[in-house]
Amino acid sequence: MIEIYQTMKDGIRKVDQISEGCWIALTNPSATELLEISERCHIEVDHLRAPLDEEERSRIEVEDDYTLILVDIPTFEERHNKDRYVTIPLAIITAKDVIITICLEETPVLKSFMDGRVRDFYTYKKTRFILQILYKNASVYLQYLRIIDRKSEDIEKKLHISTKNSELLELLELEKSLVYFTTSLRANEVVLEKLLRNKNIKQYQEDTELLEDVIIENKQAIEMANIYSGILTSTTEAFASIISNNLNIVMKFLATVTIVLSIPTMISSFFGMNVGGIPAGSNPHGFLIVAIVSAAITAFVAYVLAKKDLF
Structure with missing residues (x-):
């Protein structure tokens, strides 16, 4: 699906045609849509396909006419009637006149921009837009980490009186999600550090400060993920013994x-x-x-x- 957004005088608006300063949002695009954008914006189709591979690694690639920034974003999927937290790639491509985002599915990281709920957001300010996306991504990580922490506390209460393995398996699933988050956040950290040194993306003083805020927020998410992972590991081991004792x-x-x-x-x-x-x-x-x-x-x-x- 292709959606095109542009900042107007009265805020962000969805438009029908690609024009200078617009934002092209691709969500689980088809091969035909990828070829269309590749021809219109002069971008290699392989770079457009990259975020459609769930195993694609985070990185920055600089070409003559555009720059590809690939990061991992958090999402959740339903499995056995329960939410399972994973990460998927998100590509941000800055071309000469437009900025393009590609993702496998709709994500709250981009949804808030589409709904106009982000302050000081302009589609034509590409550098600031990139940093705002990365900052929102780190914030969503923190949000999901707090949800995981609350879920683990609820499961712990059940485990005090349980002799079954179902709650223990839920804890193991949450622990697996934290491993995904930690790995993705560390990969994103490398991308952010490279972005700080990248000269192909124009950076103004206020943008540099925002990038530093993004790096700090990402480090905080990494620390939280490590703390929660350590707590869950020790809790799982302790309650495995408790279940046996019960x-x-x-x-x-x-x-x-x-x-x-x-x-x-x-x-x-x-x-x-x-x-x-x-x-x-x-x-x-x-x-x-x-x-x-x-x-x-x-x-x-x-x-x-x-x-x-x-x-």
């Missing part, structure tokens, strides 16, 4: 109950033998006597086991 407690309780219930069963089996000489066998109150004795012994054994904290 299972042992349940087994101990069941074994104790089995011992207590085996006493009246054993006594009843003795007195139920069809042989002569059974005590109280001819007594009309024999059943009551056996029941009372059985109950008394069972109660005594249960009391002893309870005193030893075996229940």
Whole structure:
């Protein structure tokens, strides 16, 4: 899908034609759309296809007529009715007259620009636009990291009383997401440092300050991801032991109950033998006597086991 946006006097507007100073947003474009943009803007089609590969690495490539900036952005997908956090590539291409973004899917990183919710955003100020996208990307990382942290806290509460593996598997899934985030953020950090030294993209004083803010925000996201990853790793290991211990407690309780219930069963089996000489066998109150004795012994054994904290 191709969408074209341009800053007007009354804000950002969606337009039909490519013109100087516009922003071309490609979302999961078809081969035909890629060829069209390649011919119109004189960009190699391989560079336009690059962000459509989920395994593409973050980098900067400088050509004669344009510069390609490829970074990883956070997103989530539904898996087994649960949100799974991953990263996908986003390409930003600065050509002579336009700026182009290419991504596999709609993302909140770009959506806020399309909706005009970003202050001081102009499609013709390409350098500032790039930095604003990168700053928004780091902010979305931080937002998703806080969501992951809250989810891990909710799962921990369930794990206190759980003997199942489902919550533990959820923690492992979140831990995997943090690994993706940490790897992508570190790759983005390299891109930002190269961007700081890149002379092909014009930088003004206020843009340099914004780039430094982006680098700081990205470093903060890396630190948060590392902290949460460390916490999740130790929590997962601890609760794996807790689940095993909970299972042992349940087994101990069941074994104790089995011992207590085996006493009246054993006594009843003795007195139920069809042989002569059974005590109280001819007594009309024999059943009551056996029941009372059985109950008394069972109660005594249960009391002893309870005193030893075996229940």
